[in-house]
Amino acid sequence: MKAIELTAPSLTALRATDLPDPVAGPGEVLVRLRAAALNYLDVAVATGGFPVPAFPMVPVADGAGEVAALGDGVSGLALGDRVIPHFMPHWQGGAITPRHVAAMRGLTLPGSLADYVAVPAASLVALPAHLDFAHGATLPIAATTAWNAVRSAGVRPGSVVLLLGTGGVSIFALQFAKASGATVILASSSDEKLERARRLGADHLINYRATPAWDEEVRKLTAGHGADLVVETVGATTIARSLQAAAMGGTVFTVGFVGGTSAPVDLLPVIVKALRVVGNNTGSVADLAEAARAIAAHRIVPVIDRVFGIGDTREAYAHLAAGGQHFGKLVISH
Numbered sequence: 001m002k003a004i005e006l007t008a009p010s011l012t013a014l015r016a017t018d019l020p021d022p023v024a025g026p027g028e029v030l031v032r033l034r035a036a037a038l039n040y041l042d043v044a045v046a047t048g049g050f051p052v053p054a055f056p057m058v059p060v061a062d063g064a065g066e067v068a069a070l071g072d073g074v075s076g077l078a079l080g081d082r083v084i085p086h087f088m089p090h091w092q093g094g095a096i097t098p099r100h101v102a103a104m105r106g107l108t109l110p111g112s113l114a115d116y117v118a119v120p121a122a123s124l125v126a127l128p129a130h131l132d133f134a135h136g137a138t139l140p141i142a143a144t145t146a147w148n149a150v151r152s153a154g155v156r157p158g159s160v161v162l163l164l165g166t167g168g169v170s171i172f173a174l175q176f177a178k179a180s181g182a183t184v185i186l187a188s189s190s191d192e193k194l195e196r197a198r199r200l201g202a203d204h205l206i207n208y209r210a211t212p213a214w215d216e217e218v219r220k221l222t223a224g225h226g227a228d229l230v231v232e233t234v235g236a237t238t239i240a241r242s243l244q245a246a247a248m249g250g251t252v253f254t255v256g257f258v259g260g261t262s263a264p265v266d267l268l269p270v271i272v273k274a275l276r277v278v279g280n281n282t283g284s285v286a287d288l289a290e291a292a293r294a295i296a297a298h299r300i301v302p303v304i305d306r307v308f309g310i311g312d313t314r315e316a317y318a319h320l321a322a323g324g325q326h327f328g329k330l331v332i333s334h
């Protein structure tokens with residue numbers, strides 16, 4: 001089969017290659033992959049920011065495709081079914097364990113830049129009927145994480161949700177929060193992106209370059225209340241203001257590290273406002289399935305900034321690695 005391998009932790013170490021076709025073992029399904037979607041994690045792997053055990057490896061965690069063969073003992077699936085293989089295939093549900101983290105597609109297991117992959121049948125989620133493969137490929141990491149954030153905070157009509165930036169997680173969180181009836185405040189570096197967010201339903205827009213004290217702006221916009229949910233997609237450079245922007249009893253859902261992982265933090269807002277600071281590592285197959293059901297029920301269409309051909313994989317990575325150039329998701333089609 002045709003595949004793209006990453007031969008070293010470098011954006012220039014992506015190369016086209018031919019590999020033996022995988023075979024579905026007992027309880028597994030062979031998936032003909034049709035699309036892969038990039039996450040910041042894939043760039044971290046390709047730049048040495050996130051260690052992987054061995055090179056060369058087939059990168060990219062997220063993808064979608066169709067069932068091409070069934071291993072022994074697999075039932076409930078048929079050839080041609082449109083499916084999304086989950087990123088952590090052994091994490092069916094419940095709390096995360098070291099075993100789940102040890103098996104991640106595109107890191108320790110073969111990823112989505114190949115014609116075929118063999119995965120446990122139990123790790124597959126049906127592609128929502130209104131989505132094509134490119135849109136479906138965007139779901140495992142970004143949609144699951146955004147869904148977990150909205151669910152964790154019990155977002156409901158009248159909730160205030162603060163989103164940082166216009167990357168994949170933020171834009172899914174925007175779509176889920178609006179579907180839940182929330183008021184959304186979104187901060188971005190770009191007025192043009194803020195306008196796109198407004199068209200997707202964002203209620204209040206803040207340019208965080210023009211308004212560096214965006215936490216104060218959030219409190220002003222909400223008459224002092226603050227945000228019931230802050231989806232913390234940035235990390236070290238924003239966490240202090242995110243804690244300030246949160247409402248009494250609010251949730252700061254901490255997922256991102258595009259702005260680094262280490263920062264001094266004033267604990268007073270956490271204590272005084274009795275905040276819930278919730279860490280999250282993507283989600284289980286059950287979480288992905290629930291996110292996909294929400295997407296189907298609300299007929300949400302994931303926002304794809306650009307679709308690259310597999311021959312332009314390096315360009316796709318460079319586009320994401322440049323930071324701040326995209327809005328929503330980047331997809332590689334094959």
Ligand SMILES: NC(=O)c1ccc[n+]([C@@H]2O[C@H](COP(=O)([O-])OP(=O)(O)OC[C@H]3O[C@@H](n4cnc5c(N)ncnc54)[C@H](OP(=O)(O)O)[C@@H]3O)[C@@H](O)[C@H]2O)c1
Nearest residue numbers: 164165166167168169188189255256257258280281282324
């Ligand atoms: N732990 C988990 O469960 C989990 C799951 C998924 C993702 N993540 C992490 O979450 C982060 C976001 O993921 P993603 O896929 O959405 O990334 P992405 O698509 O690369 O988006 C990152 C966005 O962050 C925004 N940004 C950068 N600096 C900012 C700042 N100082 N203030 C506000 N916004 C800022 C930029 O938006 P603008 O261009 O609009 O300014 C940028 O587009 C990454 O670190 C990723 O690894 C974690």
